Amino acid sequence: MRRMVAARSAERSPAFHLGATVLGPVMTAFDAFIARRREEVSGPGRTVVVGFLGRDGFLSHRIWQQLHGTTSAYVEINRRVSLIASADTMQPLVDLLSKVFKIDAPTFGDMLKVMPARVAAFFAGFPDGIASGEELAEALPGLMNPAEIVELAAGLRARLLAYLRQAVPGFDDCTDLVLADLGYSGSVQKALRRIFNLEGIGVRLHGAYLMSLDDAFDDLAEEDSAKGFISDLVVSPHVKRMLIRNVALLEQICCSADGSVRDYDGNQVLREINPRPESQIALAAGVQAGALAFAEAAEVVARDFGLSPYATPDVAARWCAATLARLLLLPDDDELALLGELKHDVNLGTRALAPMIDGDFIRRQITARGLSAACTALAPPMWLAGCFARLSPSHAYLYALFGANRLPADVFGESPCDPVQIGLFHGNGEATLETVTVYRTGLGELRLRIPLSRAMGITTIALPLAKFAAEGLLHGVTVQSAATVRDAAESQDAIGIAADSLVYAGVRRNGAHYSTEDGDGCLLIPVAPMAQEIAVYSVAITPLGSVPR
Numbered sequence: 001m002r003r004m005v006a007a008r009s010a011e012r013s014p015a016f017h018l019g020a021t022v023l024g025p026v027m028t029a030f031d032a033f034i035a036r037r038r039e040e041v042s043g044p045g046r047t048v049v050v051g052f053l054g055r056d057g058f059l060s061h062r063i064w065q066q067l068h069g070t071t072s073a074y075v076e077i078n079r080r081v082s083l084i085a086s087a088d089t090m091q092p093l094v095d096l097l098s099k100v101f102k103i104d105a106p107t108f109g110d111m112l113k114v115m116p117a118r119v120a121a122f123f124a125g126f127p128d129g130i131a132s133g134e135e136l137a138e139a140l141p142g143l144m145n146p147a148e149i150v151e152l153a154a155g156l157r158a159r160l161l162a163y164l165r166q167a168v169p170g171f172d173d174c175t176d177l178v179l180a181d182l183g184y185s186g187s188v189q190k191a192l193r194r195i196f197n198l199e200g201i202g203v204r205l206h207g208a209y210l211m212s213l214d215d216a217f218d219d220l221a222e223e224d225s226a227k228g229f230i231s232d233l234v235v236s237p238h239v240k241r242m243l244i245r246n247v248a249l250l251e252q253i254c255c256s257a258d259g260s261v262r263d264y265d266g267n268q269v270l271r272e273i274n275p276r277p278e279s280q281i282a283l284a285a286g287v288q289a290g291a292l293a294f295a296e297a298a299e300v301v302a303r304d305f306g307l308s309p310y311a312t313p314d315v316a317a318r319w320c321a322a323t324l325a326r327l328l329l330l331p332d333d334d335e336l337a338l339l340g341e342l343k344h345d346v347n348l349g350t351r352a353l354a355p356m357i358d359g360d361f362i363r364r365q366i367t368a369r370g371l372s373a374a375c376t377a378l379a380p381p382m383w384l385a386g387c388f389a390r391l392s393p394s395h396a397y398l399y400a401l402f403g404a405n406r407l408p409a410d411v412f413g414e415s416p417c418d419p420v421q422i423g424l425f426h427g428n429g430e431a432t433l434e435t436v437t438v439y440r441t442g443l444g445e446l447r448l449r450i451p452l453s454r455a456m457g458i459t460t461i462a463l464p465l466a467k468f469a470a471e472g473l474l475h476g477v478t479v480q481s482a483a484t485v486r487d488a489a490e491s492q493d494a495i496g497i498a499a500d501s502l503v504y505a506g507v508r509r510n511g512a513h514y515s516t517e518d519g520d521g522c523l524l525i526p527v528a529p530m531a532q533e534i535a536v537y538s539v540a541i542t543p544l545g546s547v548p549r
Contacts, residue, residue: 001025001309005297012290014338015283019290022327023059023253028295029320030210031063032310033229034180037208041225046175049168050208051075053181053188058256059288060180063295073168076261076269077160080111082191085160087153088198090146092191097140100133102352108136110262110272112152118143157195159264166267176204182251183209184244185216186226193221211244213237230324234317239325242403246328248344248382249356252280253287260345275345275353283342329385329400336389344382354380359390360496367540368478368494370441371412375402377492412442422450423462423522438468443542445475450537451485454530461525461537465507468543471515475540477502477525481532488536497537501526513544 002025009020034050042048052061054076061074083096093112097103105123109115122136122143123129165171179189189207196203205224207217212228215237220226232240259274274281302309310316327335336357343353358381365374375398381387389396401407417438425431439447446469452458465472477497482488506521507514525537 001298001301001307002294004301004305005294008297008301009293013286014334015286016290016293018335018338019253019287019292020294021290022323023250023287024291024294024298026210026320026324027059027063027254027291028067028298029310029316030060030229031067031295032316033313034060034064034178034208035068036313037180037206037227038178041176041178041204041206047170047173048176048178049073049170049174050178050180051168053077053179055255055258055260056182056251057180057254059254059291060182062288062292064180066292067295067299071169075164075167076258076271077188077192078260079187079191081156081160081261081263082188082195084111085153085157086191086194086198087149088194090141090144090149092194093149094137094140097133098137100136102130103133103136104128104130112149113155113263114148114152116144116148156263157198160195161199161201163264163267163269171203174203176206178206178208180208181210182247182254183211183213183228184247185213186220189224189226190220193224197221211240211247213240213244229317230321231317234314235321235325236405238405239403243321243325243328245379246383246385248354248379249328249339249342249386250324252276252342252344252356253284253339255284257281257285276343280342283338325400328383329403330396331386331389336386339383340386340390342383344380354382356383357381357386357390359387362387362391362395363476364478364494364496365492367447367476368480368536368538369490369492370414370447371398371443372402372407372409373490375399375407414439414441414447416440417446418468420448420464420468422448422464424452424456424458425460425462427457427459446472446541446543448539449489450539451488452527452530452535452537454533454535458527460527462505463523463525463539464520465514465523465541466516466519466521469541470521470546471513471544473512473542473544474514474523475512475542478538479528480536480538481530481534483533485534485536488532488534494538497525 002021006021038048038050050064050072052064052072052074054074058074061072064072080096083092087093105115105120108119122139123131168174168177186207189205193205207226209226209228211230212226214228214232217226230240259271261269262272263270301307331339340357342356344356345353361381362374365377377384385396385399388399398407398412417440419435419437421433421435423431424434436448436450441447448463450461478494479497480488480491480494482491503524504514505524506517507523508517
């Protein structure tokens, strides 16, 4: 079907081509799934309406309108608004804030429309007035009266329901509302259920998600339902979570050009400032145009040739998952060039944009924590597979193997080699020798980890390259800091040491390549003043020639 549609399509922009050949087939198959969900919940005495959740459901809604033309609604409800509106205790707000990366007082005020003095004082105690969501969530029960939260939630709930009655055709006569979205755990659906229960609204809710975390649906109300197109019956939960870890790319090219909803005024949606650059919005529009063109052309091709590409739902779901996984996990160079500079607006406590790709971040993670640990890195960056692909296609392939649970630790893990003595120079001019273990990775790299305590007063590390890797490629030096050695070694905050601050003594260097001139060649690593008790310095080298046993 994709090839037949492509053969009928004129050559357009790269963004349009991506939409017509990749995103369009996926979202058109998802559209057929939504239609099946509507039929499943229909029946005698039932009035079913399909609602597409904004912003991520924007493209799905456009495809639905184009292919079906039946009554549907595009409803701008996000996790933040729905959770706050559903609060009859403080817990939903605590749960929401615990997932926020960073937040400041103005953003908190925008969210709750109130700024208690104790909350303002809490933010004032942090550098630049910015706290982590976890810190705020932990402190909130002591900063606000639960009755304040309940009152604020009731006001937002009333405004949300007034908006729904305007946005959803025949809302008061509707018996079943199908909520279509990219996914994943049904948080908006569950929050709406609580809102409807609080207000005595008996509308049944049915989720239709592109991807679903199936185990998250165990606590759905008995009369409600949820189903994912790409469910645990299509791919394993391990693969699904890897797709969702990289789904921010899909969200950005499927969502509307508007900012995220923050409140309502009658039938008007009050939105956040949209921080995404105009170039990114234009790129997403081009991809969506290609997807819409595919949906329209595919319908014509299917009719002309008597095809029913979605007649077998499980087959359609499998090839849809494969198509989506190829884009998200194994992007080619053209896709990296097209999509790699996109930014993700989290719209949850901050207006900052998170990068999709940071190749240096992954290189630092591999140096400090190893390949397998790098594969589990938390966001940001948002498109982890893109970060691996930016390093090399082979790194992207290894990451995909990890997602399929096919990256054996005994092959790609680390094994100890011979120990080596390093020199530690103290601030008082003294020097000592310490023994550290050299590890060899499944990629043939050598890795050393050197833990230091602040009490040691070390100013320089001398690494005798001539003793274990006389010639090689130095991939980098990183430092991780924490209160304990374990916490430092596990920390994702790996800071790269600037290459021009390293001193090569008795070593010839050309870029990353080096070779020692004699048996005394060494690398001198400066140790910065330590802000925490422990610092772990890691060095990654690909040896050229003999390696330690």
